[in-house]
Amino acid sequence: xxxxxxxxxxxTLCCPTGLCGVNIDPELMRIAVVLETLKKKGIIVERFxxxxxxxxxxxxxxxxxxxxxxxxxxxxxxxxxxxIEITAAYPTNAQIAEWxxxxxxxxxxxx
Amino acid sequence: xxxxxPAEQQFTKYIFFTGKGGVGKTSVACATAVNLxxxxxxxxxxxxxxxxxxxxxxxLNLDNKGTEIPEVKGLTVIxxxxxxxxxxxxxxxxxxxxxxxxxxxxxNMEEQLSGSCTVEIAAFxxxxxxLANDEKREKFDYIIFDTAPTGHTLRxxxxxxxxxxxxxxxxxxASCLGQLSGLEDRKDIYKLAVNTLSDSDLTxxxxxxxxxxxxxxxxxxxxxxxAELDIKSQNLIINGILEQPDNxxxxxxxxxxxxxxxxxxxPQSLLNMQTYFIPLRSYNMVGTANIRxxxxxxxxxxxxxxxxxxxxxxxxxxxxxxxYKTNKRVIFTMGKGGVGKTTIAAAIAKGLAERGVKVHLxxxxxxxxxxxxxxxxxxxxxxxxxxxxxxxxxxxxxKARQTMGDADLSxxxxxxxxxxxxxxxxxxxxxxxxxxxxxQVVVIDTAPTGHTLLLLDATLSYHHEVERxxxxxxxAVRDLLPRLRNPQExxxxxxxxxxxxxxxxxxxxxxxxxxxxxxxxxxxxxSSLLLTDTQNPFLKSKAQGEKRWIDEVNKLSExxxxxxxxxxx
Numbered sequence: 308x309x310x311x312x313x314x315x316x317x318x319t320l321c322c323p324t325g326l327c328g329v330n331i332d333p334e335l336m337r338i339a340v341v342l343e344t345l346k347k348k349g350i351i352v353e354r355f356x357x358x359x360x361x362x363x364x365x366x367x368x369x370x371x372x373x374x375x376x377x378x379x380x381x382x383x384x385x386x387x388x389x390x391i392e393i394t395a396a397y398p399t400n401a402q403i404a405e406w407x408x409x410x411x412x413x414x415x416x417x418x
Numbered sequence: 419x420x421x422x423x424p425a426e427q428q429f430t431k432y433i434f435f436t437g438k439g440g441v442g443k444t445s446v447a448c449a450t451a452v453n454l455x456x457x458x459x460x461x462x463x464x465x466x467x468x469x470x471x472x473x474x475x476x477x478l479n480l481d482n483k484g485t486e487i488p489e490v491k492g493l494t495v496i497x498x499x500x501x502x503x504x505x506x507x508x509x510x511x512x513x514x515x516x517x518x519x520x521x522x523x524x525x526n527m528e529e530q531l532s533g534s535c536t537v538e539i540a541a542f543x544x545x546x547x548x549l550a551n552d553e554k555r556e557k558f559d560y561i562i563f564d565t566a567p568t569g570h571t572l573r574x575x576x577x578x579x580x581x582x583x584x585x586x587x588x589x590x591x592a593s594c595l596g597q598l599s600g601l602e603d604r605k606d607i608y609k610l611a612v613n614t615l616s617d618s619d620l621t622x623x624x625x626x627x628x629x630x631x632x633x634x635x636x637x638x639x640x641x642x643x644x645a646e647l648d649i650k651s652q653n654l655i656i657n658g659i660l661e662q663p664d665n666x667x668x669x670x671x672x673x674x675x676x677x678x679x680x681x682x683x684x685p686q687s688l689l690n691m692q693t694y695f696i697p698l699r700s701y702n703m704v705g706t707a708n709i710r711x712x713x714x715x716x717x718x719x720x721x722x723x724x725x726x727x728x729x730x731x732x733x734x735x736x737x738x739x740x741x742y743k744t745n746k747r748v749i750f751t752m753g754k755g756g757v758g759k760t761t762i763a764a765a766i767a768k769g770l771a772e773r774g775v776k777v778h779l780x781x782x783x784x785x786x787x788x789x790x791x792x793x794x795x796x797x798x799x800x801x802x803x804x805x806x807x808x809x810x811x812x813x814x815x816x817k818a819r820q821t822m823g824d825a826d827l828s829x830x831x832x833x834x835x836x837x838x839x840x841x842x843x844x845x846x847x848x849x850x851x852x853x854x855x856x857x858q859v860v861v862i863d864t865a866p867t868g869h870t871l872l873l874l875d876a877t878l879s880y881h882h883e884v885e886r887x888x889x890x891x892x893x894a895v896r897d898l899l900p901r902l903r904n905p906q907e908x909x910x911x912x913x914x915x916x917x918x919x920x921x922x923x924x925x926x927x928x929x930x931x932x933x934x935x936x937x938x939x940x941x942x943x944x945s946s947l948l949l950t951d952t953q954n955p956f957l958k959s960k961a962q963g964e965k966r967w968i969d970e971v972n973k974l975s976e977x978x979x980x981x982x983x984x985x986x987x
Binding site: 333336357361362364365371374375378379380 | 511514515518519520522523817818
């Protein structure tokens with residue numbers, strides 16, 4: 308299995324699914340579910356919430372530089388092996404599947 | 419029923435007074451604290467009420483750290499203002515990042531930490547800290563809590579067990595509670611707080627009520643709900659009983675028989691509860707001297723000369739006429755619980771309906787009174803928090819079902835168990851009701867003050883978030899705040915009583931409305947004895963005491979104050 312290290316840096320969220328927000332954001336739900344599915348396969352995608360882990364956004368130089376330059380509007384940011392790959396959006400299922408060398412179907416297993 | 423006397427009472431270390439706002443639980447808690455301190459005990463009095471009036475009672479500025487009361491040796495008072503606690507928590511979280519993260523991020527963080535979740539968590543945090551504090555336990559003989567209004571109290575008391583279960587059951591490790599960094603570390607403190615509350619060797623609960631039908635029904639509900647939370651050491655205090663009627667005075671007789679009827683017909687389960695009473699006092703519970711005397715004697719100064727009052731106050735018809743003429747679409751009645759805002763909302767709705775307006779009446783009060791109110795010829799609804807939460811959960815799950823399978827749904831369900839989901843659910847329902855003003859006038863009887871403030875606060879943060887989120891916003895939510903802020907469309911009627919606490923309280927509410935950018939023109943003073951023709955010296959003295967509060971409200975409202983007569987039913 309591919310061992311690429313993927314990290315997602317969220318903006319300040321109430322919770323990972325955004326259900327506590329004004330409305331239900333399908334994107335947030337999709338990504339939360341995909342990450343949960345990966346976790347069940349033993350793949351941990353680290354995910355940070357600016358509200359809970361602001362220190363991470365300060366100490367990680369790549370993220371901090373990006374933030375100070377672009378502002379919070381460009382969150383969420385996804386890094387692959389420490390390099391910023393996606394900004395202002397979550398990775399698509401296709402992208403995640405490609406990074407891990409699996410098929411998209413594996414990310415949305417329905418029981 | 420025996421008279422409540424702290425000197426003859428065996429107390430546990432922790433004493434809770436709870437009840438609907440306006441029943442006098444602050445006064446009873448204070449009187450108990452003062453009497454115990456006077457008997458040489460070391461006493462800590464704690465208010466967890468978001469709309470606390472301990473400051474008014476002691477005529478002192480209080481804080482959440484503890485203030486020794488100069489006139490009462492041995493008494494320390496802590497005022498837990500959840501909003502202040504939340505602000506302190508917010509600052510402690512954000513301060514280290516100023517200058518190290520972009521300003522937009524700092525602003526965003528502030529916004530996120532302004533929600534009702536944060537306020538509740540911050541309040542509970544302080545609350546549990548006191549319950550779990552060894553130093554305080556050793557230092558004080560008694561720790562007395564003047565808790566928040568019923569609905570809020572229940573929520574707060576429900577939190578520990580809800581959270582314990584939540585933390586235990588939350589297998590995904592992701593939740594709305596994540597905002598409290600190091601929550602797991604505090605688990606033991608929360609657990610201790612829960613155990614302390616349900617341990618009858620440590621904790622006694624006094625439910626405080628007025629000798630009136632509605633408060634007694636409410637107190638029974640609280641008693642049952644608390645019993646379900648394993649808080650079973652319960653006593654009832656009925657505050658403000660008129661011991662002897664004046665048979666020469668209509669009002670005194672009416673008051674007496676109304677009270678006696680309410681007492682006689684009180685719910686069955688209350689009859690089995692240890693019950694105490696406190697006589698009706700003719701003075702307001704402000705200042706240490708009055709508090710000291712409350713449980714022992716009535717110090718009503720005999721009135722030398724009874725002032726005649728010229729009744730040139732505005733009446734409710736003036737108010738309804740103004741609402742009608744200015745074509746208001748959304749009308750709120752706001753105020754502390756027990757001031758009769760549901761009745762007033764119903765009267766306004768009815769008055770408008772009689773003028774040919776299509777009216778919808780709704781309440782967000784967790785303790786729904788509408789079944790007690792005559793609402794002929796109107797459409798009526800009420801926001802039932804529990805039902806609304808279930809509906810919201812269902813809606814989210816249905817939406818989720820379109821994109822995911824059952825296994826994934828369980829993850830979503832997990833998140834829907836979080837405490838803040840409730841707030842959101844209620845908010846959405848609230849927005850839907852206000853949106854009904856498109857084709858009719860909407861009259862809303864809001865929940866008790868603390869709750870109302872939080873709701874409006876949520877509205878405020880919500881609004882900013884709406885602008886930020888690109889998600890699919892319903893028009894109801896999108897239009898809510900602009901609508902509330904439009905004085906052409908919306909009127910907030912602040913309902914209060916001609917007494918110290920309710921007026922102080924209402925004044926704070928007015929300030930909070932201002933902060934939220936919501937205009938208020940009308941005030942209504944309910945249940946005024948001054949407008950009755952009582953000749954009973956005791957009631958007259960009480961009525962005279964109302965005058966300064968009516969004057970005060972007239973000032974606060976710039977002359978737009980309606981006064982309503984005390985009614986026997």
